[in-house]
Amino acid sequence: MKLKWFAALAAAALVAGTVQAEERITYKSAKTGTSYYQMGVQLAEAIKAGTDGAAIVTLEESQGSVQNVMEVRARGGDYVFTTPPALIGLAREGKAMFEDKSDPSFNDIRALFPIPSLTMHFVMSADSGVESIADLEGKTILLGSGSFGATEGEKYIQLFGLEGKVTLSDAELSNAVAALKNGQIDGFVTASSYPAPNVIEAAASTGVKILSMTDDQVAETKRTKLVIPAGTYAGQDSDVVTTSLPVAAYATSKMSDDTAYLLTKTFWEQREAMAESAPWWGAVTPDMLELITTELHPGAIRYYEEAGVPLSDAHK
Structure with missing residues (x-):
């Protein structure tokens, strides 16, 4: 016992x-x-x-x-x-x-x-014809609300002289890919680590162009420069220069x-x-x-x- x-x-x-x-x-x-x-x-x-x-x-x-x-x-x-x-x-x-x-x-x-890092993505439909940040004038962009990406995207629009020259879609970022497919928007802005799930989906389901920034534009944002390597997303044939938040x-x-x-x-x-x-x-x-x-x-x-x-x- x-x-x-x-x-x-x-x-x-x-x-x-x-x-x-x-x-x-x-x-x-x-x-x-x-x-x-x-x-x-x-x-x-x-x-x-x-x-x-x-x-x-x-x-x-x-x-x-x-x-x-x-x-x-x-x-x-x-x-x-x-x-x-x-x-x-x-x-x-x-x-x-x-x-x-x-x-x-x-x-x-x-x-x-x-x-x-949080990585800024300016994602445009191929049909929009947008090739650079300067081409955003006259386009409809979805920023979402309440997120870092939305706040940062709005800041960049002001910094790059586009305030009042683009139409901001009043919709949630979760609807961005569907809205892009349906032609309701020309593009959306999102901040996520790359490869970002919503950008992967958009690139795979419809033709997109992810915009690059110039070195001067990056400097103007006062954020950290980051390069998204070519081939990260479907149809992305070249490196994309953008900004990030560590x-x-x-x-x-x-x-x-x-x-x-x-x-x-x-x-x-x-x-x-x-x-x-x-x-x-x-x-x-x-x-x-x-x-x-x-x-x-x-x-x-x-x-x-x-x-x-x-x-x-x-x-x-």
Whole structure:
């Protein structure tokens, strides 16, 4: 009887030890149905596979990057979220959308690794005859509403002297491909990591032209230049020069160094495998760390130093 009791106790202790060793991470990114939510699903699967189940990532839907940053105030060391690096500086300074909302916990935010950038796409139907941004005059464009792409698209229309010269369609971006097929619009603007699902659909189902920007236009936007390689979309015979907004995965200093190291190391080791099934991961390289303008987590720094990845003083 005593032997059975001892065996049961030993088995219970072994199970308890296994549970304690397992890292549980909450990953908050974007709304369901978006490319960034899909990335979260892919990342969760990759972390589980890459750690043999030692780290389990639970995905949470988010209303956007601002909410992700704001939740740092109430979250613990298991919290990982995505946001453009620029928002971290704004949050710390209490500027723009963080006005009167600054909090000391924002100073504890630490970066782990870059993820695919938000990439601007000006997608025009082949029948529209539009070959450049300047040709948009007199055309009907769908921007959608409430998204980064909509806000950025409206800004570009103003910057490039097209305000009042294009008709903006009052419809949701989810209707863009159908509206393009039916000839209700000449084109649409979307911001997503390339290859973007709605652009893939539009290019495959109807002829489209993805517009390139000049270097002067890119400079005018004050965004990061990005090149979408030829062949990314059906019928795209040449590179497309456009703009992007870098995005990264963050934790806080509450996360242990070992956990941050494990997540960062596993991400980079699994990146190529993720890129085989989802090409947008192929655009992520260590060079993109230059676009992260705040401190990296000490655990992430340990990995990058082991891997020989150069870091800036700002990262430390």
